[in-house]
Amino acid sequence: xxxxxxxxxxxxxxxxxxxxxxxxxxxxxxxxxxxxxxxxxxxxxxxxxxxxxxxxxxxxxxxxxxxxxxxxxxxxxxxxxxxxxxxxxxxxxxxxxxxxxxxxxxxxxxxxxxxxxxxxxxxxxxxxxxxxxxxxxxxxxxxxxxxxxxxxxxxxxxxxxxxxxxxxxxxxxxxxxxxxxxxxxxxxxxxxxxxxxxxxxxxxxxxxxxxxxxxxxxxxxxxxxxxxxxxxxxxxxxxxxxxxxxxxxxxxxxxxxxxxxxxxxxxxxxxxxxxxxxxxxxxxxxxxxxxxxxxxxxxx
Amino acid sequence: xxxxxxxxxxxxxxxxxxxxxxxxxxxxxxxxxxxxxxxxxxxxxxxxxxxxxxxxxxxxxxxxxxxxxxxxxxxxxxxxxxxxxxxxxxxxxxxxxxxxxxxxxxxxxxxxxxxxxxxxxxxxxxxxxxxxxxxxxxxxxxxxxxxxxxxxxxxxxxxxxxxxxxxxxxxxxxxxxxxxxxxxxxxxxxxxxxxxxxxxxxxxxxxxxxxxxxxxxxxxxxxxxxxxxxxxxxxxxxxxxxxxxxxxxxxxxxxxxxxxxxxxxxxxxxxxxxxxxxxxxxxxxxxxxxxxxxxxxxxxxxxxxxxxxxxxxxxxxxxxxxxxxxxx
Numbered sequence: 001x002x003x004x005x006x007x008x009x010x011x012x013x014x015x016x017x018x019x020x021x022x023x024x025x026x027x028x029x030x031x032x033x034x035x036x037x038x039x040x041x042x043x044x045x046x047x048x049x050x051x052x053x054x055x056x057x058x059x060x061x062x063x064x065x066x067x068x069x070x071x072x073x074x075x076x077x078x079x080x081x082x083x084x085x086x087x088x089x090x091x092x093x094x095x096x097x098x099x100x101x102x103x104x105x106x107x108x109x110x111x112x113x114x115x116x117x118x119x120x121x122x123x124x125x126x127x128x129x130x131x132x133x134x135x136x137x138x139x140x141x142x143x144x145x146x147x148x149x150x151x152x153x154x155x156x157x158x159x160x161x162x163x164x165x166x167x168x169x170x171x172x173x174x175x176x177x178x179x180x181x182x183x184x185x186x187x188x189x190x191x192x193x194x195x196x197x198x199x200x201x202x203x204x205x206x207x208x209x210x211x212x213x214x215x216x217x218x219x220x221x222x223x224x225x226x227x228x229x230x231x232x233x234x235x236x237x238x239x240x241x242x243x244x245x246x247x248x249x250x251x252x253x254x255x256x257x258x259x260x261x262x263x264x265x266x267x268x269x270x271x272x273x274x275x276x277x278x279x280x281x282x283x284x285x286x287x288x289x290x291x292x293x294x295x296x297x298x299x300x
Numbered sequence: 301x302x303x304x305x306x307x308x309x310x311x312x313x314x315x316x317x318x319x320x321x322x323x324x325x326x327x328x329x330x331x332x333x334x335x336x337x338x339x340x341x342x343x344x345x346x347x348x349x350x351x352x353x354x355x356x357x358x359x360x361x362x363x364x365x366x367x368x369x370x371x372x373x374x375x376x377x378x379x380x381x382x383x384x385x386x387x388x389x390x391x392x393x394x395x396x397x398x399x400x401x402x403x404x405x406x407x408x409x410x411x412x413x414x415x416x417x418x419x420x421x422x423x424x425x426x427x428x429x430x431x432x433x434x435x436x437x438x439x440x441x442x443x444x445x446x447x448x449x450x451x452x453x454x455x456x457x458x459x460x461x462x463x464x465x466x467x468x469x470x471x472x473x474x475x476x477x478x479x480x481x482x483x484x485x486x487x488x489x490x491x492x493x494x495x496x497x498x499x500x501x502x503x504x505x506x507x508x509x510x511x512x513x514x515x516x517x518x519x520x521x522x523x524x525x526x527x528x529x530x531x532x533x534x535x536x537x538x539x540x541x542x543x544x545x546x547x548x549x550x551x552x553x554x555x556x557x558x559x560x561x562x563x564x565x566x567x568x569x570x571x572x573x574x575x576x577x578x579x580x581x582x583x584x585x586x587x588x589x590x591x592x593x594x595x596x597x598x599x600x601x602x603x604x605x606x607x608x609x610x611x612x613x614x615x616x617x618x619x620x621x622x623x624x625x626x627x628x
Contacts (some may be wrong), residue, residue, distance in 0.1 A: 147566030
């Protein structure tokens with residue numbers, strides 16, 4: 001009852017009272033103060049718009065060949081040159097951005113869904129056999145080198161662009177589950193959890209309505225940072241020749257085919273690699289910015 | 301401490317069992333067994349169903365999966381990883397031939413990574429928001445975002461191709477240069493030459509994460525009260541930084557080092573493939589492509605054991621670095 005009264009007071013004297021802000025506004029303000037994070041977010045926005053507009057922007061259709069035109073130096077007609085089959089590198093990169101930029105979100109979405117669920121259940125029932133079992137499974141996956149696990153599953157299962165994304169997601173949830181679990185372990189003892197438990201809330205309500213929203217910060221941060229690693233994982237797989245299968249195009253796959261022509265056409269290698277680099281560094285900037293914005297204690 | 305260690309080692313057992321189950325299951329998900337590979341060498345042999353059946357039987361591939369799993373686990377418990385379908389040799393021999401090459405590269409890389417990352421992180425933290433700090437953090441960000449294989453190709457293109465054949469990009473040594481005729485100095489120089497590029501790539505990609513960790517950990521520690529106390533006592537900056545702060549700032553670095561071994565096995569797949577380095581990463585990748593079950597499973601199990609040992613060493617190192625930490 002005290003709250004509305006207070007509001008009336010500030011309404012009487014608008015010049016003196018500090019403007020009330022929601023938590024979200026504060027987080028937003030802190031994020032926008034971080035220059036690198038804002039630049040990163042802006043660059044990503046542009047790159048995703050390009051990927052969406054690929055059919056309009058790409059100068060050549062997806063499956064296009066013009067062999068007599070191979071290994072053209074960068075020029076006005078082909079700003080990034082042409083590759084071994086005479087295809088415009090920039091145009092292929094624009095098409096390729098659709099896969100390379102989706103990978104991050106699809107794989108991250110998988111990892112976050114599984115990791116949050118497992119971590120939430122393990123943390124909420126911390127100390128019980130179910131916690132023990134789930135965490136042992138997460139650890140067992142974690143002790144096998146991730147990349148080796150990844151190439152093994154990818155090589156064994158049927159290949160498609162989406163399968164690759166899903167497999168990357170499936171192999172990268174354990175770290176997230178551990179983060180979520182530790183959040184849940186501390187949050188389940190808070191007063192508000194106790195209070196709503198006393199009011200007869202079911203476990204699922206406690207987990208999803210009360211604890212999860214409070215654990216959202218660390219989940220969002222590590223999800224953002226994971227997008228970058230997922231993009232790197234796809235490009236590494238494609239570079240090794242076991243990733244996104246043709247005719248689909250991804251930047252890693254372009255790098256794979258550029259390997260044989262490093263001497264004749266280095267531009268086919270430089271640009272796609274630079275694109276991967278740019279996207280990953282932007283996601284890392286945004287992730288770091290989000291962490292600082294969501295955790296004011298970390299501030300300088 | 302003794303009791304703690306026994307407990308820790310006992311805790312590893314279920315983890316290892318789970319890891320072996322996982323490795324085994326993944327390989328059995330594959331449609332089409334290894335018999336095609338085994339008979340592929342002989343013309344038309346894969347077309348002969350009788351020979352296929354015979355082969356499956358002699359390799360024990362017709363037994364129920366749990367039986368196969370138990371047999372495999374029983375064998376690896378005594379160090380027998382079975383035979384490689386592809387090399388037609390015991391897996392132990394295949395790995396023993398490749399492992400030293402990987403270790404050679406990665407042990408040197410590890411020393412360089414720690415030797416560079418720790419001072420860089422410390423300098424960056426002590427001079428927070430200085431130009432040096434911005435350069436170091438900028439490079440660290442760049443290194444984390446740059447795909448290793450791209451860095452490798454850029455180096456091959458930009459450095460090796462302009463070196464007039466001085467820096468080789470393929471293999472581990474020049475054939476013919478041996479100890480007897482050339483002496484150890486030439487051999488060493490030759491090996492070093494082949495190592496430059498792969499080493500640069502591994503160090504660059506491993507360095508960056510560690511530098512960022514070291515910096516942020518040091519920044520946190522430097523804000524602590526005891527650092528202010530040390531400073532107000534009039535202690536020299538050097539002493540404060542290296543004696544008081546560094547030791548405490550090292551704890552998180554030690555914590556993440558346990559997983560480093562395992563990530564190096566994963567990372568060597570790419571580096572060794574690009575530079576044709578005959579190590580475990582390349583053998584592992586070839587085995588994956590060839591469906592050489594036993595080799596793949598052996599590498600997975602061995603890396604898991606290595607990681608677990610890494611974690612154990614981390615726990616022991618904790619006590620050594622921070623005497624406040626005591627295990628029951």
